[in-house]
Amino acid sequence: HDRYNYRVELGKHSLKTSEQGSIARRAATIITHDDYNSMLSRNDIALIKLSSPVTFSDAITAACVPDRGVVLPHGSPCYVTGWGRLSTSGPPADILQQALLPVVGHDACSQPDWWSVLATDKMVCAGGDAVTAGCNGDSGGPLNCQNPDGSWDVHGVVSFGSGQGCNVLQKPTVFTQVSSYIDWITTVRNIFLLRLPCQHNQWT
Known part of the structure; x- marks a missing residue:
């Protein structure tokens, strides 16, 4: 089947209700990790490039990623x-x-x-x-x-x-x-010109 026949819902809360402020975008490209191992769930990560840009709103904003190598302490x-x-x-x-x-x-x-x-x-x-x-x-x-x-x-x-x-x-x-995958995310972003517009000071 078409591996890109996926739809990404943004600003969604209820799956059965049409919600004001929620939008959908087609997945234009899906990039899976080259060394993904399904048997052991190793390198189980992928990035999706949307078919068109998204305008942020009260219901939709970017998710931030941590710094490279950060390990959360036990109990976080x-x-x-x-x-x-x-x-x-x-x-x-x-x-x-x-x-x-x-x-x-x-x-x-x-x-x-x-x-x-x-x-x-x-x-x-x-x-x-x-x-x-x-x-x-x-x-x-x-x-x-x-x-x-x-x-x-x-x-x-x-x-x-x-x-x-x-x-x-x-x-x-x-x-x-x-x-553990910040370098991979950065490389993929640069190759596919994915924008990850998140800065910590945008959050309250």
């Missing part, structure tokens, strides 16, 4: 958002869901009874309390974390969770760590 409060399933084998969400997921440091997440070697240092783990987690359908969504100055960075991209269910103890949601 971050938020996952998405329209994935509301519970294991449950219905998908109609309204955008948001959940607080504290970061689980790599030393803990890579323990044998956690994610072991599946969790690499290019991933961020968050959650794992058997209460709150990302779920099927949240993949590709952001892990947003607030900076001391009040700005927000996208530190993660939902990659995988436990096959046993969405809320499994010591099996936190695993995200691609965006700060």
Whole structure:
């Protein structure tokens, strides 16, 4: 099938309601990482170039990315958002869901009874309390974390969770760590002239 037959919704909150201020754009180009490994979820990241520019509004603005190499400390409060399933084998969400997921440091997440070697240092783990987690359908969504100055960075991209269910103890949601891919993002942006118009001082 046409790999670019995708539509990107912006300013969207409800999937079943026509919302004022929300717009849609066709995906003109999708750039996946050259070394993506689907079996191990390595380098699980892609960028999308939209078919036409987007005008920012009260409902639509740019997401910031962290500085290269930033690693969040254990316990950092971050938020996952998405329209994935509301519970294991449950219905998908109609309204955008948001959940607080504290970061689980790599030393803990890579323990044998956690994610072991599946969790690499290019991933961020968050959650794992058997209460709150990302779920099927949240993949590709952001892990947003607030900076001391009040700005927000996208530190993660939902990659995988436990096959046993969405809320499994010591099996936190695993995200691609965006700060490990800043050089790749910059290279792709320069090649495809993608604009990432975000400055921290634009945020309040």
